[in-house]
Amino acid sequence: MQVRIMLAASVCALMTANPSAEAQDSVTTDGGTINASAVERFFNQPGYSPYAGRNYPQRPLWGEIHLHTSWSADAIAAGTRVGPDEALQYAKGREITSSTGQKVRLSRPYDFMMVADHSDSLGVMSNVLAGDPNLLADPTLKKWSNGMNAGGAAATTVVMEMITMQGEGTLPEAVTDNDVQFDMWRKMTEIVEGHNDPGSFTALIGYEWTSNYGGGNNLHRNVVYRDGKDKADMVRPMTTYDSDIPNKFWDWMETYEEKTGGRVLAVPHNGNLSNGLMFALETPDGKPIDQDWVEARARWEPLVEVTQSKGTSEQHPSLAPSDEFANFEIWDKGNLNVVPKQPGMIEFEYAREALKRGLKLEDEFGTNPFKFGMLGSTDDHTGISSAEENNFFGKFPASEPGPERSTGNAFDFEGRTVKDWKLGASGLTAVWAPENTRASIWDAMKRKEVYGTTGSRMFVRFFGGWEFTPEDALGRNPGSVGYGKGVPMGGDLPPAPDGATIPTFLVAALKDPLSGNLDRIQIIKGWVDGEGAMHEKIHDVAWAGDREPGDDGKVPLIGSTVDLENATWTNTIGAPELITVWSDPDFDPALRAFYYARVIEIPTPRWSAYDAAYFADSDFPEDATMTVTERAYTSPIWYSPGG
Structure with missing residues (x-):
């Protein structure tokens, strides 16, 4: 017996509804006669194509959410001249010219990218570099302008001074103007919006909130917007001039969502350079964590960046001596200013320890504040996302390809150094999202269906x-x-x-x-x-x-x-x-x-x-x-x- 069906997609539905269909030798469709038992054996949904109607991700989408360009104050001070527009062109597979004049291109384009320039003094240092007389009236900024234009070691000194003063809250007022920063933010979102191509390439809107609490204790977070320019422009990004305490940062996130109806999440990074603060059981200002803190961190920070150029923060070999793979790209000399660590700090800096401690906190508070997924990004400050070993362009222009980076210093604070060769060509984020769109990628991040790699x-x-x-x-x-x-x-x-x-x-x-x-x-x-x-x-x-x-x-x-x-x-x-x-x-x-x-x-x-x-x-x-x-x-x- 044969049954005529007008749509091939109805074959399996008919076999479910008609008990006698199990005994059929064949079924005739518009595409011809097919073996009914084959349909039953090979396909669990209507129709021939096993991909039609599939509602889960087919492949991971590749990219990163942590790249700095010349709009970051420390990057431009160090010589970076690649801006956000060129950085996004590069992520899409275009060839660009680096700040040291070298041609560079990815082996394969990314599926998504987020330029995460520092919100502190966003874009302002370009005017210092150019010699804006109003800014250069400040003697510190005049010295910085001279150093930036001289380049080399003089520019490196500017970067180190800038990081120290930012962490201490002593930056010149001329570069902390909120109105200037908000105006630059709107220009940034316009550039990003121009690169967003749903279904082909996703340009995420975001920034880095750069808390260096106490002078170099890295408590940085990247903010990832689910939204476009229309909502992102409604609220000024938070800076450390507003506060350098994470609790206040989470308050900003809540205010943003309440005012705009949009969605944001945050991704902490470089716990290995926090000198014991990233996953501590008290706030940076010494207050014990409480129920509000636990619930806020669990809500706003579903992910952690576990690997990047400044080291991998999965686990420290001293905390897991039986783990033969723990000693991987470890930076553990000190904090961002290379201030040496004290005993007991390391156990509050690494992701695996935090994941375990989160289980204990859930018993105490009913909520796990460290219930996070893991991803990777580069944190490169060159405008060039380079996580490929044979295509590594360093963290700053001084560590772009050249014989001198075999002996150069990536960081140098008053003689406390970390060598260039310690930089890692890491990392990347893989997102299991069903569509290459902002909403789909953000939703996958929120539900933690992501993983990080060291570049592969x-x-x-x-x-x-x-x-x-x-x-x-x-x-x-x-x-x-x-x-x-x-x-x-x-x-x-x-x-x-x-x-x-x-x-x-x-x-x-x-x-x-x-x-x-x-x-x-x-x-x-x-x-x-x-x-x-x-x-x-x-x-x-x-x-x-x-x-x-x-x-x-x-x-x-x-x-x-x-x-x-x-x-x-x-x-x-x-x-x-x-x-x-x-x-x-x-x-x-x-x-x-x-x-x-x-x-x-x-x-x-x-x-x-x-x-x-x-x-x-x-x-x-x-x-x-x-x-x-x-x-x-x-x-x-x-x-x-x-x-």
Whole structure:
């Protein structure tokens, strides 16, 4: 028996409604006669195309939300001449000229970009550079103008003085004028609006609130708007001249939403340079955190920037001595002014520690203030987002490609230095958004369905649930089964269904075609026991090759194919993709926990190795890092007793 159907999309609907359809050998549609059992076996929705009607993200969107241009005071003082318009052109794949006169282009365009220039003195220092007589009447600004125009070490001195005075609240009044800043903000949003092309390229509106509380203690936040220029222009961006306390910053965010009907979120960065303040249990001015503080931070800060050029803040090796991958691009000498750390500071600076501490705070307050997802961005101050090892253009113009950056200083405060070679070519943000639009990308960030990488564009899926089976790792579409049976990264495990006792996780990674093969996938678990003690454990769950875990449960390192002399490597080790289903062998349903995936690539040449091979007169010290194991950090999935 054959049934004539006018629309092919009705085939599966008919098979559901008509019990006799199960016995049919074929079904005739406008597209011809097809095998009914094939429809039933291969497609879970009406129609031939398995992509039509799909309502979940197909691929990650790549970009960053933390790039500075010549409109940032410290950037222009250091010699940056690339403005926001050129920076956005570059992000879209165009070739531009750097501040040192070098041609530069991305290997592949981004899907989105947010220029995050400092709101403090936004755009004003360009007038100081140009010699505005009204501004140069101030002796400090006259000295700065001379230093900026001289360049080199004189310009670096200006940057260091500016950062110190901004942190101390002693900047000249001439550069803290709110009216001038608001006028420059409206010009900025006009430039950004001109680059926004929904469906093709998203130009997000945003800025950086740059609290250097107490002189160099990094409490910076990037503000990401869901909105366009019409709403963003209604409220002046907050500066540290208004306040440098995060509580007051959250008040500004609430005021913005109430006045405009718009939406904003904030992303803290560089906890590693906060000297113990970023995830502390008291406010910077010494007040204990309370219920209002906990709820405000949880509401306004759903994400943390875990990797960027000034170091990676996932975990410190001293806090996790058994984690052989924790010692990665670590900056731990001091704060932004390189003021040395005191004992006890580091444990309040790193994301994994904060994630664990958040579980304890949830027991106390009923809300977890550190329930954040993780992403990466560059924080480059060149107008050039450069997270590629073989295409790294540094943090400031002085660290753009050249033999001198092998021995130069990235930071120098009264002889307290951090070398240029310590800068990392990191990082990028991957967003699982169904559409390339401001609203869709922002919504994915808000629900934490994002992950950060150190520059590689590997695809990573991570789902948690109660009913994943090993067979779920055999298919070619982990997204379909992941969304169907669980929650994605950034989510909360639902209550266990009847008969389920242990959570299961589906994790998959696909290599970046321009980067190294994959070494392994790890799932990192953190929990708090019944006595309130914090714990963590790292599980190798999938890995390349025929390696076997040792007695300590760890999979041996994969080795290296890097040829340092020529800055090359081969993908003769590692795997192009890894996928598995893992269940927690130590699960205790009475204890709060989180899980996130970390994906590690095989070793490849670091940007310093490319420099050494390219510049014959470069002179890197013996202890300079020359290889890198690129990696991805997913947002966690949380478990709470009772769901």
